[in-house]
Amino acid sequence: MSTWDFLLQPAGFDIGETGLFAFEATQPVWRALLVGLGNTLRVSLPALVLATVLGLLLALARGSASRSWRLLSTSVVDAVRLVPLLLQLLIWYLLLVEWLPDANEAMQVLPGVWLSKGGLAFPWPARGDAGWAWSWPVQETFNVQGGGAVTPEFLSVMLALSVYTGAFLAEVFRSGIEAVSASLLEAAETLGATRWQVIRRVLLPQALRTIVPATTNQYLNLVKNSSLAVAVGYPDLVSVGNTTLNQTGRAVECVAVMMALYLAMSLLTSAAMNAFNARRALQGGEA
């Protein structure tokens, strides 16, 4: 299987941000790909949470009694859904990179929290000689060093994915709730159920049946869409995979590895959501 030997060769290139892993150019290629995978997950998971929260807020605003809230939510959802994600990603990146101060003159937004074109730096526990301690970021000649840091690339990818998927989720949530027959809710009310009981026992079990599978799709899309990160220089799986591909010339192998990893991520997401759905379906199914 000499074709796959390149995975064991030293990578030879550095990766700008490595997240929880440490990485050096002397480490093997598979390790670089692992760092890329880690970066993909590091940006996708917070984006999943943020997108869900955002989707809920937008859906609530859309169902609100206030006309202005409804209008606001509708316009945000439509504007975001109708513009390609790549453009949104570039806009977020350009806004961050144009507006923030240079890395050699970062602004301190909170004590120990620095914001600049170099990214967002914050205190973070680090293992030193005397065990675990808080590491505080400090301004150096070119940029802020020490502490934990996320780059503008990370921020723009996370924001773009959250907002884009959030808008779609808002529609999923809204349609799921609207799909529940009004007569069922009225029947529950007639039987003397409180408002909370109606929501908890009648509305949600019915609505989640339609919401969960559609949400799974959106979550899958989010993880896959994170591959656009390469456009703004975030070292995700595709970015590292591309670099590997170019250093080794193993085009088919590298693409196959990337595909297999995305497939694995998607299957895991899908399995988790299906497990959740199965529990939900049983609960609601007996009613």
Added chain:
Amino acid sequence: MPTLPLLPRLFRPMRSWAAIVPIWTFAALALLSSDQAHAGKTLDGVRQRGQVTCGVSTGVAGFSAPDAKGRWAGLDVDICRAVAAAVLGDGEKVHFVPLNAQQRFAALQSGQIDVLSRNTSWTLTRDASLGFHFTAITYIDGQGFLVPTKLKVPRATQLKGAQVCVQSGTTTEKNLADFSRANKLGIKPIVFDSYEAGFKALFAGRCQAYSADASALASVRSKESPNPADYAVLPDLISKEPLGPVVRRGDDEWFAIVKWTVFALQEAEELGITQAQAAAMKPSDDPAVQRLLGTGEDMGKLLGLDKAWSQRALKAVGHYGEVFERNVGAQSLLKLPRGANRPWNQGGLMYAPPLR
């Protein structure tokens, strides 16, 4: 309606199988594709089509970029025109295919292009493992840094902890990692997949330096930067980057044609045969000049071409010195010094084996 909640459960076992099949299909494909053999009849294909298909960059001023009228121009472009003139008799019979750094090798491997003339560095890995032959060196380059002058960084070794923007799919990333390690600089690369995104991030202030081949840096500084005076190319070069045209393995005739076309342009500079002289066919008593102008011994038939192949190449683009000055040297916007790209007998490194 009652069957609806059951659907996801029905699909689950199927889905995992459906997933495993493509994985193994791809693994099998990967194994099969590792041994690429190509039947070498590039010259026949070129003659049949009536044009040379030439892979170039998506726009590096001076090397390969469309000019104001949309005509491809540059040093790498002229090499393709010279080959087309030698083979087909007309330097215009070239089909240019713009390729980014990542597409270029696949395009050559797959046979989409006949020759890749796209500021590509000759390295052992590329020469020995990708199924290519590097033909000759058309530009001797080195990797450097472009920095904003306001940072007041005089030398590359002072880029400690700096964030450096680079383009993916180049030798740049590896050189940068080597340089950073050797000098304990802890440079953080920010890798963009397009040539444009890399330097735009520098201009936006996202990185403290942009690293690429020094020739590309000169092109970026003069043509792309908001104000060239705000940016400086550092004097340090951290690598050797010999650039030149690349062909597929397995077609020795085509390999020889591209290689010797480049050598003909370089030899013509040594002998002082300009484009105008080649066009006018000025008679000469020097056998070396006669060979190049196709009036002496027939060197063309050894390459599967006719006698006047090198004369046509020269008539199309001029000798190597003219190609250099017109595209990247004194007569161009880039104003790059000849440096190592002078002929060997003028203190440079350009040395063509004898055309005899």
